[in-house]
Amino acid sequence: MNKKLVILSVFAALCFTNLMVSCSDDENIEVGEADQNTVDAVDNIDEDAVLGEAFTRGEMLTNWADHIIIPAFEALADDMDSLSLAANTFTEIPNQENLINLKQSWLNAYLAWQTVAMFDIGMAEEITLRNYMNVYPLDAEGMTTTLLAGGYDLTSVNRQDEQGFPALDYLLHGLANSEAEIITFYTDEFNGPKYKIFLTDLVERMRSLTYMVLIDWKERYREEFIERDGSGATESVNSMVNAYIYYFEKFLRSGKVGIPAGIFSNSPLTDRVEARYRGNVSKELLTTALHATQNFFNGLHFDGGASGMSLQGWIDHLEETRDTNDLDSLINNQFALIHAQVVNLNDDLGVQVTIDYRGMLETYDLMQENIIFMKVDMLQLFDIKVDYVDADGD
Amino acid sequence: MLSVNSYFSKTTSSAPLAIFRIAFGLLMFISMIRFWALGWIDKFYIQPHLFFSYYGFEWIKPLGDLTYVLFFICGLSALFVALGLKYTWAIITFFLSFTYIELMDKTTYLNHYYLVSVISFLLIFLPAGNYFAWDSLRGSRKSFLQIPKWNIDAIKLLLCLVYLFAGMAKLNSEWLLQAMPLKIWLPTKEDLPLIGFLFRYDWMIYLFAWGGALYDLLVPFLLLNRRTRSLGFIMVVFFHLLTAILFPIGMFPYLMIFSALIFFNYQFHQKIIDGLHQILRIKNHKTHQIQNVPFQHSPISKFKTVVLAAFFLIQIGLPFRYMLYPGNLFWTEEGYRWSWRVMLMEKAGNAQFKIVDNASGNWFYVNNEDFLSSFQEKQMATQPDFILQYAHFLYAHFSQQEMKDLSIFVDCFVALNGRKSTRYIDPEFDLTEGYDSFAHKSWILPFNE
Numbered sequence: 001m002n003k004k005l006v007i008l009s010v011f012a013a014l015c016f017t018n019l020m021v022s023c024s025d026d027e028n029i030e031v032g033e034a035d036q037n038t039v040d041a042v043d044n045i046d047e048d049a050v051l052g053e054a055f056t057r058g059e060m061l062t063n064w065a066d067h068i069i070i071p072a073f074e075a076l077a078d079d080m081d082s083l084s085l086a087a088n089t090f091t092e093i094p095n096q097e098n099l100i101n102l103k104q105s106w107l108n109a110y111l112a113w114q115t116v117a118m119f120d121i122g123m124a125e126e127i128t129l130r131n132y133m134n135v136y137p138l139d140a141e142g143m144t145t146t147l148l149a150g151g152y153d154l155t156s157v158n159r160q161d162e163q164g165f166p167a168l169d170y171l172l173h174g175l176a177n178s179e180a181e182i183i184t185f186y187t188d189e190f191n192g193p194k195y196k197i198f199l200t201d202l203v204e205r206m207r208s209l210t211y212m213v214l215i216d217w218k219e220r221y222r223e224e225f226i227e228r229d230g231s232g233a234t235e236s237v238n239s240m241v242n243a244y245i246y247y248f249e250k251f252l253r254s255g256k257v258g259i260p261a262g263i264f265s266n267s268p269l270t271d272r273v274e275a276r277y278r279g280n281v282s283k284e285l286l287t288t289a290l291h292a293t294q295n296f297f298n299g300l301h302f303d304g305g306a307s308g309m310s311l312q313g314w315i316d317h318l319e320e321t322r323d324t325n326d327l328d329s330l331i332n333n334q335f336a337l338i339h340a341q342v343v344n345l346n347d348d349l350g351v352q353v354t355i356d357y358r359g360m361l362e363t364y365d366l367m368q369e370n371i372i373f374m375k376v377d378m379l380q381l382f383d384i385k386v387d388y389v390d391a392d393g394d
Numbered sequence: 395m396l397s398v399n400s401y402f403s404k405t406t407s408s409a410p411l412a413i414f415r416i417a418f419g420l421l422m423f424i425s426m427i428r429f430w431a432l433g434w435i436d437k438f439y440i441q442p443h444l445f446f447s448y449y450g451f452e453w454i455k456p457l458g459d460l461t462y463v464l465f466f467i468c469g470l471s472a473l474f475v476a477l478g479l480k481y482t483w484a485i486i487t488f489f490l491s492f493t494y495i496e497l498m499d500k501t502t503y504l505n506h507y508y509l510v511s512v513i514s515f516l517l518i519f520l521p522a523g524n525y526f527a528w529d530s531l532r533g534s535r536k537s538f539l540q541i542p543k544w545n546i547d548a549i550k551l552l553l554c555l556v557y558l559f560a561g562m563a564k565l566n567s568e569w570l571l572q573a574m575p576l577k578i579w580l581p582t583k584e585d586l587p588l589i590g591f592l593f594r595y596d597w598m599i600y601l602f603a604w605g606g607a608l609y610d611l612l613v614p615f616l617l618l619n620r621r622t623r624s625l626g627f628i629m630v631v632f633f634h635l636l637t638a639i640l641f642p643i644g645m646f647p648y649l650m651i652f653s654a655l656i657f658f659n660y661q662f663h664q665k666i667i668d669g670l671h672q673i674l675r676i677k678n679h680k681t682h683q684i685q686n687v688p689f690q691h692s693p694i695s696k697f698k699t700v701v702l703a704a705f706f707l708i709q710i711g712l713p714f715r716y717m718l719y720p721g722n723l724f725w726t727e728e729g730y731r732w733s734w735r736v737m738l739m740e741k742a743g744n745a746q747f748k749i750v751d752n753a754s755g756n757w758f759y760v761n762n763e764d765f766l767s768s769f770q771e772k773q774m775a776t777q778p779d780f781i782l783q784y785a786h787f788l789y790a791h792f793s794q795q796e797m798k799d800l801s802i803f804v805d806c807f808v809a810l811n812g813r814k815s816t817r818y819i820d821p822e823f824d825l826t827e828g829y830d831s832f833a834h835k836s837w838i839l840p841f842n843e
Contacts, residue, residue, distance in 0.1 A: 057585075231582040264759055264760070266757070266758045321577075322577070371744060376743060376807055377815050380578065383581075383582040387768035390432070393504070393641060393643055394643055394736050
């Protein structure tokens with residue numbers, strides 16, 4: 001009798017787990033909401049003993065989406081509109097004044113790009129926005145061949161290093177040494193139209209990709225992003241934090257600083273500097289990206305007015321009950337040290353690399369220290385797995 | 395001596411061992427299908443550029459596309475074990491293929507994989523294919539209704555050792571006094587339905603920590619004692635299903651739950667077998683034909699006894715080897731594996747390798763992503779033997795190029811159980827000068843509380 005009962009309980013329990021696990025995985029929003037009610041009810045019973053009412057993932061996600069990510073993409077979209085306008089004006093009348101305007105629009109948009117580059121999530125991740133907007137070094141030779149041949153397919157993976165901001169950089173600054181000479185490329189009787197068309201095509205593609213992501217955020221993804229407020233590996237918080245740290249490590253630390261400084265290659269690589277044809281803005285691009293990552297960490301709204309829940313607040317919340325202290329200040333102090341170091345660099349990081357690559361190396365090392373704070377200490381505190389690996393543990 | 399002899403001559407029904415064989419074989423068969431279906435063969439054993447070997451087993455490597463064949467053989471042999479088809483060959487094949495798979499890359503080391511290897515090794519020496527097995531039902535293999543009692547006790551002993559060592563490993567200040575690493579893991583589960591809210595209470599985390607340790611230490615005794623067995627088994631089911639919900643631990647909970655059935659008396663198992671007879675429409679007369687042949691002692695079975703005695707001595711000794719090493723076990727991980735230390739650590743690290751060309755003084759950093767999968771990089775950054783092996787791989791890789799005289803250094807930081815990260819490896823130590831051995835690795839920096 002007893003034994004039958006036991007067997008019955010095994011199978012009942014097995015079914016129960018399956019149910020639980022499938023609910024906890026995803027989809028079942030109703031259960032999630034019901035659970036939320038339970039939590040609220042508990043809060044009312046004994047407020048003091050309950051941890052975690054000051055922080056909810058949903059609140060953080062809402063702050064990120066509404067006050068940081070969507071406004072940043074809106075700003076980029078605005079700059080893309082201006083860039084498009086300036087490009088059209090220039091291709092209609094290719095003169096110096098219009099070239100200068102176009103260059104300024106390009107720089108504005110490039111700076112705006114630095115504030116969204118880390119948000120490789122949702123539609124941006126799906127269409128690999130980053131790979132079509134800012135792959136450098138540019139394959140200038142390949143791009144020129146493509147441009148002259150016409151009939152190109154910019155959506156091709158093989159064309160990723162022939163478009164985006166680096167391609168515009170080359171088309172606006174790198175074709176020749178003076179503005180007058182550059183303009184002749186567009187006024188050339190035979191090839192001029194091809195340059196004009198290519199320039200317009202590039203800008204329109206960047207603009208349409210930006211809008212694709214922005215519209216998706218507004219009309220669809222925002223809701224999903226905020227709704228997926230669980231702690232699982234595929235939920236929004238984990239994905240966003242991983243994307244954020246990955247960006248900081250691979251694109252900020254390595255891409256903008258480490259690789260040009262020759263840290264991975266034994267010798268400096270000046271051609272790997274961002275905006276290398278323009279030259280004197282690479283530091284500004286780096287600084288903008290650094291500020292954007294720090295602001296995201298602190299939950300500062302894109303308009304700079306106020307701030308909401310973010311990684312800094314979450315650390316604060318968790319540290320109330322832990323032994324570790326002030327990880328958020330450690331990270332912010334480290335950001336300050338990085339900024340203080342970057343200020344000393346030449347406006348053109350290509351020049352900096354040539355005259356004294358150690359300045360870049362020191363910047364890299366300071367950034368690496370922040371990687372350790374974020375990737376090792378912060379992720380452990382959050383219990384977020386780096387590059388979540390789908391494998392069993394024990 | 396007499397009592398020892400009389401113990402070893404005691405016999406018992408072979409039904410529990412048959413059920414154990416079937417359950418183990420089926421679970422392993424499902425495990426292999428699951429592993430394959432999740433795409434893990436490709437991800438773990440085909441895609442990576444290098445594989446981390448266990449010391450002394452460097453010759454065991456994945457076999458390229460033939461790795462699939464290996465998994466196929468392993469899965470098929472598990473099914474043969476379950477069916478009792480060519481049992482001896484099947485279990486030997488399963489043990490060898492499964493263990494080979496586990497030795498291919500220590501990145502995927504799990505205590506529960508080790509448990510599977512250990513159980514299947516033990517099963518090689520037990521007459522698990524001699525009752526309610528394909529071959530014995532068809533008469534091509536002898537059937538034993540009775541087998542020596544120690545055959546079943548051996549499995550019980552192994553399971554008890556696993557629980558007891560797991561429980562003893564939890565008796566440390568991190569687990570009991572800090573509730574670490576549960577304090578890191580459980581609060582993130584607060585969005586789970588029904589039970590999630592519990593993890594918002596600090597005392598609940600402590601309850602889980604103490605409850606887990608107590609469970610591991612008590613459950614063997616509850617299962618061994620006839621009167622508390624049902625309670626023990628309910629605890630087994632409850633505990634393992636709870637861990638299945640809370641942590642990504644794959645098939646392990648089910649393995650433990652079904653293994654624990656071995657503690658029940660033979661009538662229970664016989665009922666299952668009778669039931670299976672009916673469901674599978676195996677004609678009853680065949681079972682009745684089984685002769686009550688007692689398991690015979692022979693020189694071979696004497697040899698088996700010696701092997702198993704050595705096996706259990708190793709099982710009991712291995713978890714204590716950590717005492718031979720200086721320093722904090724969690725920090726150095728010297729003597730950590732093969733000891734049923736489960737869920738004891740949350741460890742994260744970051745390792746940046748610097749390659750110095752001694753001829754020119756030039757140096758550069760390594761982009762780990764170029765050589766390691768993210769899983770490998772994660773495991774590498776917190777374990778000294780991985781770091782050393784990786785450094786030697788890098789040496790072999792880069793010294794093929796112009797540079798011949800290389801030194802390799804690592805900037806490695808590790809955070810353990812919620813402490814702030816600190817430097818892990820002596821940054822001045824040239825890793826190309828280090829060689830793996832069972833000796834203490836002096837270049838691991840001491841652990842600071």
